[in-house]
Amino acid sequence: FPSHDRISSGFYNIIGKRVSNSSYQFRLNGTGTALNMSVVHTADGTTFRTGTSTANLPTNLNQQIWVKATVDVDNGASGRTYKFYYAYPDTGTNEPTNWVQLGADVVNAGVEAIYVSTNPIEIGSIAGGAGQNFNGVIHRVIMRNGIAGTKVLDVDFSKYVSVSTVPDTALGATATIYEAGTAPTGLTTNRRTPLNYFYVPGNQGALGSRATVPNHSSIQITGDIDLIACVSKDTWVNPNSAQTTFGIVTGK
Numbered sequence: 001f002p003s004h005d006r007i008s009s010g011f012y013n014i015i016g017k018r019v020s021n022s023s024y025q026f027r028l029n030g031t032g033t034a035l036n037m038s039v040v041h042t043a044d045g046t047t048f049r050t051g052t053s054t055a056n057l058p059t060n061l062n063q064q065i066w067v068k069a070t071v072d073v074d075n076g077a078s079g080r081t082y083k084f085y086y087a088y089p090d091t092g093t094n095e096p097t098n099w100v101q102l103g104a105d106v107v108n109a110g111v112e113a114i115y116v117s118t119n120p121i122e123i124g125s126i127a128g129g130a131g132q133n134f135n136g137v138i139h140r141v142i143m144r145n146g147i148a149g150t151k152v153l154d155v156d157f158s159k160y161v162s163v164s165t166v167p168d169t170a171l172g173a174t175a176t177i178y179e180a181g182t183a184p185t186g187l188t189t190n191r192r193t194p195l196n197y198f199y200v201p202g203n204q205g206a207l208g209s210r211a212t213v214p215n216h217s218s219i220q221i222t223g224d225i226d227l228i229a230c231v232s233k234d235t236w237v238n239p240n241s242a243q244t245t246f247g248i249v250t251g252k
Contacts, residue, residue: 018126023117026227051082055103129208144226
């Protein structure tokens with residue numbers, strides 16, 4: 001990676017229910033030189049299981065990329081299987097049809113249902129903005145109940161400009177965007193530029209920028225799950241522009 005696109009070691013949450021009374025989380029992991037992906041989940045709300053991709057994301061990706069993780073909580077062989085994928089954008093933020101598997105299947109021992117958490121979905125951080133803050137741009141997030149199952153969450157930030165709420169078209173709810181420093185019960189303000197995306201500028205202390213979707217029975221998934229997102233580093237480029245290096249940008 002070029003020096004200005006260096007990747008800081010750490011975790012960068014995309015979407016999940018990860019706080020006390022947790023369920024699941026999809027994140028990118030910075031190793032200092034590369035990025036991989038993980039899904040973290042729990043059967044009891046506090047004891048975490050993690051599946052991590054066996055390969056790193058390529059460094060020649062378009063700045064706007066899609067990432068996906070699937071979890072099979074019961075693979076029929078007394079275990080669970082995680083799979084990770086990436087894709088180049090098709091058109092805008094349309095969900096891709098051609099995915100490339102990232103590394104091998106990750107198979108861990110034990111069958112574990114996912115805990116039913118009453119927490120909201122959090123996009124761009126965990127624990128109400130307190131940790132694992134994404135450092136870059138989130139364009140769209142999708143979640144399915146089951147592998148290639150029913151879509152239960154779909155928040156497309158790219159379709160809206162200068163707003164503080166974005167519809168979840170799958171759930172019929174609303175994602176609320178919180179500026180750094182605002183509590184969930186406080187004033188909500190826009191954390192986006194006038195362009196069509198949700199920008200999370202990294203670690204901002206106890207209440208970092210994030211978006212939340214209220215809890216609903218549809219997102220209380222206990223079995224197999226698909227977690228999908230379109231993301232990029234914090235310098236916006238046209239989704240159809242030439243390929244360039246992708247990274248989590250630090251120092252901005």
